[in-house]
Amino acid sequence: MKSIYAARPAIRRYDTRCNRRGTVIVLAAVMMVVVIGIAAFTVDFALVNVTKGQVQNAADSAAHAAMQELISGLGPGATRTSDYAASEAEDAATEMTARFRSGDIKSTQLSAERDVRFGCRSWNSTTNKWDLQWEVSPYNMVEVTVRRTTAANAPLGAVFAQILGHNSFDVEARAVASIAPTTGFYLPEDSTASIDILPIALDLTTWNSLLAQIYNQTNSGFSDQHRYDSMTGNVSNSADGIPEVNIYPDANSAMPSGNRGTVDIGSPNNSTADLKRQIQNGINASDLNWFPNGELRFNEAGVLFLNGDTGISAGIESALKSIIGHVRAIPIFIEVSGPGNNAQFTITRFVGVRIMAVKLTGGPSQRYLRVQPAPYTTRYALRGNAPVTVDGIMSQPLLIE
Structure with a gap:
């Protein structure tokens, strides 16, 4: 009888160890998912933020370069017509944007027809504000939008977030350049x-x-x-x-x-x-x-x-x-x-x-x-x-x- 009673605690200890192992495995699996989620968020969040800065720099530089070309079409001594200067400005914006990396792409692409527009900026002495009129000449203002979006067929690819079913992110930046009276x-x-x-x-x-x-x-x-x-x-x-x-x-x-x-x-x-x-x-x-x-x-x-x-x-x-x-x-x-x-x-x-x-x-x-x-x-x-x-x-x- 004593031998029978002595064996029971050993069986219970064995069952407890098995239960603990099972619990640890489940907990480890849950933690693995959490860790992967955190890694996905951290890595991809950093990638998106870096890319936002890159496309903003590209937009700023492209708008500045485009405005520099528009100047040649302004004033009584213009060396170009306003339309020709605008065409050169589009080329300048496209070329400048291509010099910038954005995320996983070494050379960012720009569609001038979609992403560049021109307008006229004038001072309103009645409201004491600047009036912005798009598609109105003479062009002394230009807007450039740099896009890494699905609509532009150039989304920013995700890294770890793909594991969670999120394959890409949309990132874009806009800049407007002009000139001011002296x-x-x-x-x-x-x-x-x-x-x-x-x-x-x-x-x-x-x-x-x-x-x-x-x-x-x-x-x-x-x-x-x-x-x-x-x-x-x-x-x-x-x-x-x-x-x-x-x-x-x-x-x-x-x-x-x-x-x-x-x-x-x-x-x-x-x-x-x-x-x-x-x-x-x-x-x-x-x-x-x-x-x-x-x-x-x-x-x-x-x-x-x-x-x-x-x-x-x-x-x-x-x-x-x-x-x-x-x-x-x-x-x-x-x-x-x-x-x-x-x-x-x-x-x-x-x-x-x-x-x-x-x-x-x-x-x-x-x-x-x-x-x-x-x-x-x-x-x-x-x-x-x-x-x-x-x-x-x-x-x-x-x-x-």
Whole structure:
């Protein structure tokens, strides 16, 4: 009898061990599923986040590159039509996007027809807000959307999540680039850079007459004698469809004696050497230090006062010839008062022009400084909320969304 009772506890201990083993196996299986789920979430969540950053970088860069191309189709001196510039912008966006990796793809693809659109951005002085109008020209705004989605036949493939039945993720990013009106110019502190501003002023009346001839096909007396080749950067003596204006002082003008001339952007005692330096190399930080806060900026009334010298000296002819074919900003004035070195020009805007031909020797009627309108941008523009004009100088491309 004792032997029978002694055997029973051994049997119970064996059963307990079996039950424990079974429980551990079930628990291990459950934990394995949980671990796989956590791994799937962690790995794929990280992949999605990294890819989101990659496609956003691609969209930002593509929009910026596209806007850079659109600039060439803006203004009276546009070197391309608006539609041609838009076509080049689509190509630029596609090419830029392809340089970026997105998740498991080394080169991201873009469908320009689907993913790129153009529009016009203008300042509304009534609401004090920017109005965005898509598919409206002139195009000064572009939107690029980069997609890794099922609808675009390019979803982001899952890694561990496939075990749980989730095969892919949709990821996309959008960017909008535009340009902004310029309210002045600046240079960073201690900068060695310069701004391409020509220290020679032109009156608003003459400039507006030139624009009227370009846009309204009126005959205001401006001729088209020179051609700029954008491929070589050379200027030849043949027409290119953009008339030139002679900004050399006109002795027969109805304006006051001494109209037009060089202006002092910097020291009021600018020498011929200073003018030649500015013509060839641009305005530097030392020049801007003569202005409040080191900025060449319009005041609240929208004007800027510059001292100057009426007339243009033959001493700067060689400097001007060295920049033929180059683009510069010039100040446009509405009034000039005072004689000689005491002249003061009231500037209302800066416009972009290309230097086409120069001759400052011979009789007054034989001298000329011919320029034609040209697109101009600079990274050192002071951006502002102001109406966008066809001839205004704009900032370089910036992301607005």
